Amino acid sequence: MEDIDLQIQSLIARSLRGDGAAYGQLLSLLAPRLRAYFIRRSPDPSDAEDLVQETLIAIHTKRATYDPALPFAPWVYGIARYKLIDHFRRRGVRRHVPLEEAGVLLDQADTEVGATRVDLQRLLSRLPARQRGLLEDVRLRGMTIAEAAPLHGYSEGAAKVALHRSMKSLSASVAADED
Amino acid sequence: MKTDDLIAALALEPGFPGPGRLAGRLVLWSGAGALVAAVLTVVAMGPRPDLSEGPGLASFMGKAGFTLTLAAAGLWLTRRLGQPGVSARRPLLALILLIGGGGAAMAVELAMTPPSARAAQLMGHSAVSCPLVILGLGLLVLGPALAAARRLAPLRPGAAGAAVGLLAGGLSATAYGLHCAESAVSFLVVWYGLGVLATAVMGAALGARFLRW
Structure with missing residues (x-):
């Protein structure tokens, strides 16, 4: 996501010169990415908005600790992860928050991606493991059925049938969820 | 509060x-x-009697060189630990080298001392009070230093507190050197080192509490 890095750098450069609009834009750019990050990692997604706000405030009050000569992603990722750990600590939950590549935060191009992925993971988890693996390879990773079938112990024909069944049971679960 | 309103409010101070x-x-x-x-060291305990003479001054300067370098390592470490997204590996390495250097100098000095005189040299005349006074003076430095460090954003507040403690302990040990007339390297490394370490431990305990954000 080179685009987003460039955009962020130019917004930072402008807000350094006291441009409030650019600074607001920068925060608006971060908010949905923070939201996606927290929704995926917090056990209770309704906490995500509080975490987004806390993190934005922390970014603001601690902005003097950012050195404009250094990359922005690791700084903002460090703050978001700290706020997530702090959130668990205050809830008395002991939970390991893995250290990821700082890029995960900014690279979420689509603002809806975080929430959608949670739903998708939940639905997929209801499928048997073998069907799920096949479906992920074909529908999410873009492999052909011929490529993916042997990886999961299917013949090509059986894989087609399994895929069809998986999609059917997925749409049944979606329908059940919406009731 | 809605997030968009929050952003609009924050954007007023870019x-x-x-x-x-x-x-x-x-x-x-x-x-x-x-x-x-x-000032407290000089007024309450008095300067070392030989402070204005050649060897006494040289001894003070040598000790101050070591303890000020410890303080500088503490400052460097504090800065790195207080800044999200940067590595503290280099200041940590510097600190390890510094301690290793002190240890090596101490080993050389002990090797050059007759075995029967080693214990007396290591213990000097003030081995017990030295670390305690350095810790006491160190707390005077630790207070304002921690207050200034609250502006930082340490991802590990305890570790950052220890770094602030190292800064405070190094400065306090330098101040104490104005009074203390001990000049053995082994005394400096062990007893001054212990005082600085104690201040760093206090810093870690206080930092874990007061450097959260």
Whole structure:
């Protein structure tokens, strides 16, 4: 996501010169990415908005600790992860928050991606493991059925049938969820 | 409050001033604490009698060189630990080298001392009080230094507190050197080192509490 890095750098450069609009834009750019990050990692997604706000405030009050000569992603990722750990600590939950590549935060191009992925993971988890693996390879990773079938112990024909069944049971679960 | 409203409110104060000012503040506040510690040392305990003479002055300068370098490592470490997204590996490495250097110098000195005189040299005349006084003076420096460090954003507040404690302990040990006439390297490394370490431990305990954000 080179685009987003460039955009962020130019917004930072402008807000350094006291441009409030650019600074607001920068925060608006971060908010949905923070939201996606927290929704995926917090056990209770309704906490995500509080975490987004806390993190934005922390970014603001601690902005003097950012050195404009250094990359922005690791700084903002460090703050978001700290706020997530702090959130668990205050809830008395002991939970390991893995250290990821700082890029995960900014690279979420689509603002809806975080929430959608949670739903998708939940639905997929209801499928048997073998069907799920096949479906992920074909529908999410873009492999052909011929490529993916042997990886999961299917013949090509059986894989087609399994895929069809998986999609059917997925749409049944979606329908059940919406009731 | 809606997130968009929050952003609009925050956007009224734009800018990324950069961490230079934070470091300056840390130096200023811990320096003020060190000044108080130095004045207290001279007024309450008195300067070492040989401070104005050649060998005494050289001994003071040598010790101050070591303890000020410890303080500088503490400052460097504090800056790195207080800044999200940067690595503290280099200041940590510097600190390890410094301690290793002190240990090596001590080994050389002990090797050159007759075995029967080693214990007396290591213990000097003030082995027990030295670390306690350094810790006591160190707390005077630690207070303002921690207050300045609250502006930082340490991802590990306890570790950052220990770094602030190293800064405070190094400065306090330097101030105490104005009074203490011990000049053995082994005394410096062990007893001054213990006082600085104790201040760093206090810093870790206080930092875990007061450097959260």
